[in-house]
Amino acid sequence: MPNQQVFFLLLFLSVFLLTACAPQSVIDKPATGVLPIADNPQLPDVIKSLISQSDSQYINNDFAGALATLERAVRINPRYAEVWSRMAQVYLKQGKLEQARQHAKRSNSVIKNNDSLREFNNQIIKPNSNDIQKEQLH
Amino acid sequence: MTTQKSKTPKNPKKPTQKKVIKRKATKKKAIRKTTIKRKASNKNTSNKQTSNKKTSRKKTTKKSSGRFGFLFNRYSLLGLIAFLTIFSSYLVYLNIQITDKMSGRIWSLPSHVYARPLELYQGKYLTVKQLVSELTQTEYTRVQNRPTKAGQYRILNESHFEIISRDFTYWDGEQKSQGIRLSIYNNKISILHELYSDKTLPIFRLEPVKIAGIYPSTKEDRQLIKLDEVPDDLVLALLTVEDRRFYDHWGVDPRSIIRAMLANLMAGGTVQGGSTLTQQLVKNLFLSPERTLSRKINEALMALLLEINYDKSVILETYINEVYLGQNGAQQIHGFELASQYYFASSLRKLRRDQMALLVGLVKGPSWYEPRKHPERARARRDQVLKLMHEQDALTQAQLNKYMALGLGLAKKPRFSANRFPALVDLVKRQLKQDYNEEDLKSSGLQVFTSIDPFIQSQAEASVKRVISGLEKNYQQAEQLQTSLIVASSQQGEIQAMVSDRKPTFPGFNRSLDAVRQIGSLIKPAIYLTALQQPHRYTLASKLDDSPLHIKTSKEKLWSPQNYDKKFSGDILLFNALNKSRNVPTVRLGLDIGLSDISDTLHNLGVKREIPAYPSMTLGAFSLSPFDVANMYQTFAANGFNVPLKVIREVLNKDGQPLKRYPLESEKTIDEKSIYLVNHVLHQVTQTGTAKSLSNLFPQSLAGKTGTTDDLRDSWFAGFSDNQLAVAWIGRDDNQSTGLTGSSGALRLWSDLFKHLNIDSMELIQPAGVNKIWIDAESGGLSNKNCLGAVELPFIQGSEPTEKAECKSAGFIEQIKRFFN
Numbered sequence: 001m002p003n004q005q006v007f008f009l010l011l012f013l014s015v016f017l018l019t020a021c022a023p024q025s026v027i028d029k030p031a032t033g034v035l036p037i038a039d040n041p042q043l044p045d046v047i048k049s050l051i052s053q054s055d056s057q058y059i060n061n062d063f064a065g066a067l068a069t070l071e072r073a074v075r076i077n078p079r080y081a082e083v084w085s086r087m088a089q090v091y092l093k094q095g096k097l098e099q100a101r102q103h104a105k106r107s108n109s110v111i112k113n114n115d116s117l118r119e120f121n122n123q124i125i126k127p128n129s130n131d132i133q134k135e136q137l138h
Numbered sequence: 139m140t141t142q143k144s145k146t147p148k149n150p151k152k153p154t155q156k157k158v159i160k161r162k163a164t165k166k167k168a169i170r171k172t173t174i175k176r177k178a179s180n181k182n183t184s185n186k187q188t189s190n191k192k193t194s195r196k197k198t199t200k201k202s203s204g205r206f207g208f209l210f211n212r213y214s215l216l217g218l219i220a221f222l223t224i225f226s227s228y229l230v231y232l233n234i235q236i237t238d239k240m241s242g243r244i245w246s247l248p249s250h251v252y253a254r255p256l257e258l259y260q261g262k263y264l265t266v267k268q269l270v271s272e273l274t275q276t277e278y279t280r281v282q283n284r285p286t287k288a289g290q291y292r293i294l295n296e297s298h299f300e301i302i303s304r305d306f307t308y309w310d311g312e313q314k315s316q317g318i319r320l321s322i323y324n325n326k327i328s329i330l331h332e333l334y335s336d337k338t339l340p341i342f343r344l345e346p347v348k349i350a351g352i353y354p355s356t357k358e359d360r361q362l363i364k365l366d367e368v369p370d371d372l373v374l375a376l377l378t379v380e381d382r383r384f385y386d387h388w389g390v391d392p393r394s395i396i397r398a399m400l401a402n403l404m405a406g407g408t409v410q411g412g413s414t415l416t417q418q419l420v421k422n423l424f425l426s427p428e429r430t431l432s433r434k435i436n437e438a439l440m441a442l443l444l445e446i447n448y449d450k451s452v453i454l455e456t457y458i459n460e461v462y463l464g465q466n467g468a469q470q471i472h473g474f475e476l477a478s479q480y481y482f483a484s485s486l487r488k489l490r491r492d493q494m495a496l497l498v499g500l501v502k503g504p505s506w507y508e509p510r511k512h513p514e515r516a517r518a519r520r521d522q523v524l525k526l527m528h529e530q531d532a533l534t535q536a537q538l539n540k541y542m543a544l545g546l547g548l549a550k551k552p553r554f555s556a557n558r559f560p561a562l563v564d565l566v567k568r569q570l571k572q573d574y575n576e577e578d579l580k581s582s583g584l585q586v587f588t589s590i591d592p593f594i595q596s597q598a599e600a601s602v603k604r605v606i607s608g609l610e611k612n613y614q615q616a617e618q619l620q621t622s623l624i625v626a627s628s629q630q631g632e633i634q635a636m637v638s639d640r641k642p643t644f645p646g647f648n649r650s651l652d653a654v655r656q657i658g659s660l661i662k663p664a665i666y667l668t669a670l671q672q673p674h675r676y677t678l679a680s681k682l683d684d685s686p687l688h689i690k691t692s693k694e695k696l697w698s699p700q701n702y703d704k705k706f707s708g709d710i711l712l713f714n715a716l717n718k719s720r721n722v723p724t725v726r727l728g729l730d731i732g733l734s735d736i737s738d739t740l741h742n743l744g745v746k747r748e749i750p751a752y753p754s755m756t757l758g759a760f761s762l763s764p765f766d767v768a769n770m771y772q773t774f775a776a777n778g779f780n781v782p783l784k785v786i787r788e789v790l791n792k793d794g795q796p797l798k799r800y801p802l803e804s805e806k807t808i809d810e811k812s813i814y815l816v817n818h819v820l821h822q823v824t825q826t827g828t829a830k831s832l833s834n835l836f837p838q839s840l841a842g843k844t845g846t847t848d849d850l851r852d853s854w855f856a857g858f859s860d861n862q863l864a865v866a867w868i869g870r871d872d873n874q875s876t877g878l879t880g881s882s883g884a885l886r887l888w889s890d891l892f893k894h895l896n897i898d899s900m901e902l903i904q905p906a907g908v909n910k911i912w913i914d915a916e917s918g919g920l921s922n923k924n925c926l927g928a929v930e931l932p933f934i935q936g937s938e939p940t941e942k943a944e945c946k947s948a949g950f951i952e953q954i955k956r957f958f959n
Contacts, residue, residue, distance in 0.1 A: 044259075044260075044261065045259075045260065045338075045340045046259035046260065046261070046340050046341045048340070049340035049341055050340075050341065057310075064799055064801075065310045065311075067799075067801055068309060068310050068788075068799060068801075069310065071630075071801070071802050072257065072341075074629070074630060074802065075257070075627065075630060075632075076257060076259065076262075078629035078630060078861075079860075079901065087802075099803070102779075102803075102804050102805050102806060103804065105779075105806045106779055106804055106806070109777055109778075109779070109806075109810060109903070109905075110903065112903065
């Protein structure tokens with residue numbers, strides 16, 4: 001029936017458009033042992049490249065190496081909230097909660113328009129952030 | 139053969155035989171051949187020994203037939219056994235000495251301090267001049283054609299670089315040699331590719347400049363080099379001159395000894411030594427320089443033992459790194475690599491043959507032939523070595539003539555110097571001493587990676603020289619000025635440059651760390667910050683009283699603080715009192731909020747010293763070092779995050795293994811709202827306040843504070859941009875007046891430096907919970923941007939003024955100005 005086809009077509013299109021229009025989550029749900037992707041199109045290639053390198057180090061449990069690489073990114077430009085947030089996550093993984101909180105705060109201090117990243121940082125900053133750590137450790 | 143460190147030779151030795159030393163294609167081959175030879179000779183020796191033993195047994199049988207023969211033989215046998223026991227024990231003792239030293243740390247190795255590696259990436263600010271300077275300091279060779287080897291580069295059309303980097307071990311692993319191509323356009327890297335490829339490189343690290351050494355108490359310095367890296371020509375020259383039969387003897391060469399004895403007898407004195415390289419090494423490593431028979435015997439025995447225990451290549455490599463080749467003040471120059479740096483400011487592998495010949499010639503007597511003091515002697519000795527090389531077919535006649543016609547080719551200044559950056563190295567040492575003991579620091583060969591930026595350091599040094607001499611010329615009162623200038627990255631708190639003396643390379647009193655001086659008005663931002671942390675009491679629009687003030691400090695003493703202009707302005711708004719650095723309202727404000735609260739704020743800002751709790755502290759009548767001040771202002775620059783200033787990033791051991799990393803530590807010690815308000819005013823200081831001269835010099839947004847102490851004894855300026863923080867101090871060591879205020883002295887030094895740096899405009903991100911409102915600058919009441927005397931100020935939410943001020947129109951021109959601002 002043509003009416004039914006039109007109905008399904010419209011339904012499909014509306015679902016498709018709604019999906020496309022939905023705000024993209026900046027912080028994806030992290031896979032086990034993998035950091036969420038800092039999906040900021042404004043990040044220059046050099047910062048993306050260093051973040052990617054630090055991710056590899058993180059996956060290989062080279063946390064000190066991951067931090068050293070992220071520090072290189074901070075030296076190049078300390079205004080990228082994603083980098084500070086990543087450092088917070090590495091510290092969290094290391095069990096250094098206070099350092100993790102401080103770096104999450106630092107990330108918040110340079111965020112301009114990124115509510116989801118701020119929310120993610122706040123999860124680390126809040127007093128029970130050791131729960132997140134436990135999750136990450138698992 | 140000569141004796142190392144020998145006394146003044148009367149008659150330099152002459153070649154006695156023309157035997158050609160055929161250095162094998164590779165040293166390994168030569169050694170392998172020697173080993174085969176040795177095995178063969180071992181067999182021969184053992185055969186001979188067996189036959190000798192048989193003969194002696196026969197003889198013994200015949201002789202033992204006498205009456206007392208039995209007794210005699212018994213005693214001599216016992217004696218022989220006793221002698222052999224003692225002798226072999228002694229040999230074991232010597233052997234332990236040798237193996238202990240050779241297997242452990244042979245030398246005290248100085249620690250080496252590296253600058254930051256230069257990070258290359260697209261968009262990085264970098265001038266052609268800066269890159270060339272960096273490549274020169276890291277000993278890259280500029281070539282005209284395509285670079286083919288690691289350590290070479292070429293420049294095309296004055297802005298395109300082709301570079302082949304070297305292997306380098308960083309804290310996070312080894313970076314292999316790689317070819318890169320980069321272009322610089324408008325002082326920025328516009329392209330960064332792999333060499334001869336279109337593949338873009340997101341980032342590349344250029345190996346860091348080695349800037350200093352931390353030396354052992356023996357003042358020995360050396361730079362180790364592996365035998366593979368030693369040029370063949372140098373080895374050939376060395377063996378030709380010092381030990382032609384090196385690959386053939388067993389540590390001691392009887393032929394050479396006899397030849398030397400004969401030559402000495404003929405000359406009636408010591409003109410030639412018979413020591414092999416192995417003996418020379420033994421003497422330097424294990425024995426005293428005295429010339430006695432027992433020492434000679436020990437030398438021979440130990441040389442034999444060294445040869446038994448170690449391969450020829452190990453002995454040669456150790457010799458090349460050990461040999462004494464000169465003296466740089468109190469510092470001894472050991473090894474060919476360091477000598478090459480010292481005499482030619484170049485690495486060994488880059489030397490010409492005539493330069494290598496000179497180094498080899500120096501082995502005979504480094505002080506007698508010291509080329510900077512005795513160029514003629516040195517040249518004669520070099521030519522002698524060149525001739526010997528020619529005799530051994532290592533040089534053709536044409537090459538010999540060419541090299542002998544050349545000058546000595548010495549560098550004017552040695553490349554390395556312990557005192558090149560004395561203040562910075564002192565800081566590095568002090569920070570290292572928190573984790574390493576003094577002896578390890580000086581002898582373990584640590585590789586210390588720092589944040590020191592050679593470019594910024596050179597600019598800081600140039601600014602100090604330029605400004606201090608200019609001030610002394612222009613201000614008659616100003617003389618005997620001393621200074622300190624510290625530069626750090628404002629967000630990460632990494633020290634990039636530091637000058638502690640008007641003569642930047644003078645290794646004296648480290649004023650940046652140890653000159654503890656009154657800070658004057660530099661205290662004021664801390665006082666206003668303390669006040670603004672109580673928004674229900676103070677805002678930037680609060681009225682302060684700028685009228686005469688008398689404070690009873692003791693029973694009979696009265697303290698009456700004055701403003702710098704000796705005038706009183708009546709009521710003044712808080713932001714303006716800080717902007718114009720008014721003293722009297724600041725004292726009132728400080729006393730109102732409490733001295734202990736101010737002290738707490740100072741500690742939160744990173745000041746670690748005790749702060750005295752008396753009223754005059756509100757005007758900075760207490761002392762801090764420039765380094766303390768830099769720590770304090772870093773917290774302002776980083777919007778309330780205190781990052782203790784550091785200079786060391788990582789430490790590796792001598793083999794390149796990571797030992798320790800000094801991570802970026804950051805702690806939020808001041809709330810972002812109140813520090814935002816203060817930073818807003820510190821920016822105004824550079825626009826309309828005591829440092830307004832900066833507004834004409836810099837298009838970038840900056841922030842800072844001047845400081846002047848009583849009788850103009852100290853002149854301070856602490857300021858920052860988004861990426862750079864610097865603290866400048868000018869004063870006199872005798873604490874007399876300099877005749878300079880913060881604005882007329884230190885600010886000039888600061889701005890001169892910043893003019894030569896790549897400065898990013900300060901970016902103040904308005905935190906949530908802060909609103910900007912137009913207020914009347916006179917009354918502090920609400921106003922709007924079209925009103926005369928209106929200023930826009932930030933307020934912590936809920937603390938905004940509520941009363942309205944009378945509005946007089948600002949006029950058309952003023953409104954247009956505001957529109958564009």
